[in-house]
Amino acid sequence: MPLHQYNERKAPGLWIVGLGTQFPENLLRPEELELFARKHYDAKSGGLRKLLAINRKTGIETRSSVLDLKTGFAAPSEPPTISDIDSHFRDVGVKLAVQACEKALREAGLSPEDITHTVAVTCTNQGNPGYDFLVNERLGLSPNVDRTLLHGVGCAGGLATMRAAAQMALAGTARRRPVRVLAFACELCTLNVRNELAAAEASLPEDVCVAAALFSDAAAAFVLTNDLGRGAAEAVYEVCAFDNAVLPGTKHHMSYLIDPFGFRTVLSKAVPILTTQTVVSMFDRLVTEYAAYTGKMLLVPDNFDWALHPGGDAIIKGVQDLMSLTDEQLGASKKIYRTRGNASSAAVLIVLDELRGMGKGKDDVVAMSFGPGLSIEMAMLRRCRAKPLVDEII
CATH class of the missing domain: 3.40.47.10 (Thiolase/Chalcone synthase)
Incomplete structure (x- = not known):
């Protein structure tokens, strides 16, 4: 196709005008997970021995975590329940997500009242109302914000929110309406460390899952607008x-x-x-x-x-x-x-x-x-x- 024909097609007019990342304060090293695993589980079991061997050679030097593995959540002899994990996420996870969103809004030069839509995702919390409701509430977003929470997409969720936000913005363009979408993802994977280690202890070496050695905690957010909603914002x-x-x-x-x-x-x-x-x-x-x-x-x-x-x-x-x-x-x-x-x-x-x-x-x-x-x-x-x-x- 000749170059002039390419130029005849107009770009969709979708702009990311702010990005924000928030990590928890702890950084876990592979040796810390090994000490923790040996304290609570049988490191002689085939599955756990295999997991710890993998843990030493993942190529990860540090993982961001809401846990320090020495005190507090997950450290007592009795492991947390799913109810404990849910409560902790709805406290700590919501705070992380709010901080990431505030960073994205500041870079975009927008106030909470400017946001027309939100798209959120997590695979480490499944309660109702969704955690996005709590984040929106703490940010002071309008109760009329068009709210969407994605489910079941796992690690693909960050770009799934971008796809959903882009489609919302394009729909707004078709309706000649300004759209400013605040999209965010938050995961507290390490809250499940006890469950993952227990599963490894009970597994055969060939069946062991490496999740306990890979996953970490963080939140990230971005603001996406259409042409009508961009205003004077500098796009990233x-x-x-x-x-x-x-x-x-x-x-x-x-x-x-x-x-x-x-x-x-x-x-x-x-x-x-x-x-x-x-x-x-x-x-x-x-x-x-x-x-x-x-x-x-x-x-x-x-x-x-x-x-x-x-x-x-x-x-x-x-x-x-x-x-x-x-x-x-x-x-x-x-x-x-x-x-x-x-x-x-x-x-x-x-x-x-x-x-x-x-x-x-x-x-x-x-x-x-x-x-x-x-x-x-x-x-x-x-x-x-x-x-x-x-x-x-x-």
Whole structure:
């Protein structure tokens, strides 16, 4: 297609005008988890021995956590119940989410009364009313805000909120209404550490789940507007294309289900291989749409920085090898994985926030995450560069 025909297609007018990340104060090291596991469980059991061996070589140096593993929640001899975990999330998790949202609103230059919609996600709390109701209430949002809480999307949730927010903004454009969506994700995965360790103790080595060694806690938020709702706000990213898909016949490879002592994760060894199977086809499909909006021809993976969900070292390496990416293109994902671990749905948003502070980088960005289903979410964004000052030009 000739370049002038690409330029005839108008971009959707979707702008991320604020981003915010909030981590809890604790950073857990692999050796701390090992000491904790040996204190409460039989480290001679085959399953737990295998988990602790994996814990030493995940490539994670520290994980953000609301726990310190020495005192307080989860430290007593009796493990917390699912009811305890729910109560703790609705206190600590809501506070983290509010702090992330406040950061995003400040950067956007917006007040709570400016927000027209909210989209939230978590997989570590399932109560009703949803935790988003509590966050909206503490932020002082209008009771008339259009509120949506996503469920069942797991680690794919961060980009699922972006997709939902973008669709809401486009609907507002069609109705000639300004839309300003506050989207947020919050996960307190480490509250389930006792349940995950108990499961490992009872497992055969070949069946052990690595969740206790990977997952972390954090909240992240962004504000997305349409053209009518943007006003004078400086944009961080322009959202140009997005999509999602499910890989049929794979739902048994990843799940996150409730039992009396918390949530329990299922992650099969096949997940890193399976999650990469849809990457090429989705990239090829979206890059055509992205080119139509940006006028950039012959785009290939090397033209983009990649905000990849830091789901595990094998997933990061698998996508890197498949798409022939450099360490620099995946720099933000690798850094967050190494220093903060996998914060589930919040993680990819944290990577996008981190990416913009890591030097000039590339103008074009692919964001990608995976979740139960197995599902894949992908978005293509364009960095919005600040205009240079006159004396900088001179």
